[in-house]
Amino acid sequence: MIIINILGGLGNQMFQYAFAYSMAHKTDAVVKLDIEDFSNYDLREYELSLYNISLDLADIDEIDKLKYEQETLFKKVARKLQRTSRPLSSYYYKESGFSYDSHVYELKDNVYFQGYWQSEKYFLDYRDALLKEFLLKDGLHQESRAYEKKINQSVSVSLHIRRGDYVSNAHTNSVHGTCSLEYYKGAVRYLQSNSHPTHFFIFSDDLDWAKENLNFIENITFVSLDKDTPDHEEMYLMSQCKHNIIANSSFSWWGAWLNQNEDKIVVAPKKWFNDTTINTNDLVPKEWIRL
Template sequence: MIISKITGGLGNQMFQYAIAKSIATVRNDIFKLDTTAYETYKLHNGYRLNAFSLEVSLAKEDEIFRLRGFDNRIFNKLNFFKPKSYYLEKERTIYDDKVFSYKDIYLDGYWQNEAYFLDIRKSLLEDFKLNKMLSPKAEASLLNIKSSSGISVHVRRGDYLKHPEIGILSVDYYKRAIEYMKGKVENPQFFIFSNDIPWCKENFSFIKEVTYIEESESELEDLELMKSCHHNIVANSSFSWWGAWLNDYKEKIVIAPKQWMAINPKNYKWSPNSWIEISTMEA
């Protein structure tokens, strides 16, 4: 059995689901999710995978305990008093093929590397379809996107302003990314997604072919709209990452920040090799 700990916002949850399904597929085994973190985790919007068309089982308390043992932050980190099935991610974004060799495994980590699940991409594209209709306003935005050479531009601010270790991407990053797209895409139309649209309107006056997405009812609708664009300019966000990765346009161009985290002493790399990386962080 494979059990994956689900925690964090929507993007993180999608990574944690994807690796579990991938391992289960390779091993012809079952996988379940441990969502008990949301009994105390109050950030973002809680557990969100139930908004997709995927079918999944939630792990029972005894199953979680058998594979994870006691849930203690210190013991987890030091691996004290933990069953052999408990597996804490060793290094962020670094592919670790050992996770595929366990008969039973409890996955505790973020697993932000497409190598874990690239082989089941087709299946994940189906799984991560919304199970409800878009709102009328989001549907109107979708029609606008599909009738153009749409390029999503994601700007993450808000909560990131309180996390200097993550960092805010500079306006220069977006200027350079947009100029690159203009040189590659005929008649580009830029669609701005952000948790700070007023800031974007104030700082993105240099974009002439622009539509600000302001009336989506949730981040789920934003994700659906972002992945429907032909091309993507992503922020340093797992949510933004999935918006681009789920884009199934064959000739898509994805631009991502080279410096994903402001503090990244080990130079971890979040972007797939097929994406174009541009540097710059806001000072």
């Protein structure tokens, strides 16, 4: 059995699930999801249950066997692990960075994986299947359907601005920071020059800031959904736009990746983290434009 730790916001959970799906099909092992950490995690909730996913959840006994017993072994060899890129424990494997790690496929059974796995290289071979896995089980709310209709009637561009905890949480801000207004101006100019969009749809957790600062865009709609509407519907609406301008956020990353327009243009920021020494070459698909 292989167990994949699931934790973080919706975008992170989707990366972890896509990695798990890939491991299940590349190794032929039984792969299950560990969501137990959400019981002590106040920032986010487990959100994959609204999707048409097929992998099962691990029970506490299965998690204890692969995670807690072998985590102790992992810590004993942690010093040696720093001197090698190869896994020393075939039971507990923790991601070491944001680059694609081909060694994971050498571990075919009795493994607990912990990490974010933020690269499509892990799961691009299963894109068609994952598009089905990430279909919403239930229909859209009426408000979302109205936005969807407007999106489908135009050469639409989603523009995502992530602020929220990227601004209010000191630690999160120190890691991620926010995309500059100049980035968005450059991205809009690029789309206007290359795709001739007719309408921009603005998605943000700080629409007041967006309304104050995006007055340089004509033909604009600020997407405002009811607080009871799950985030999944906002991501779905992003994916229905013809093109995407994303933030340094896994949430809008998935909105763009789920976009099935064969001629889509996706603009992503070059600066994904404040620490520019972090290698993000594998994080952003090579077809996307980085500004």
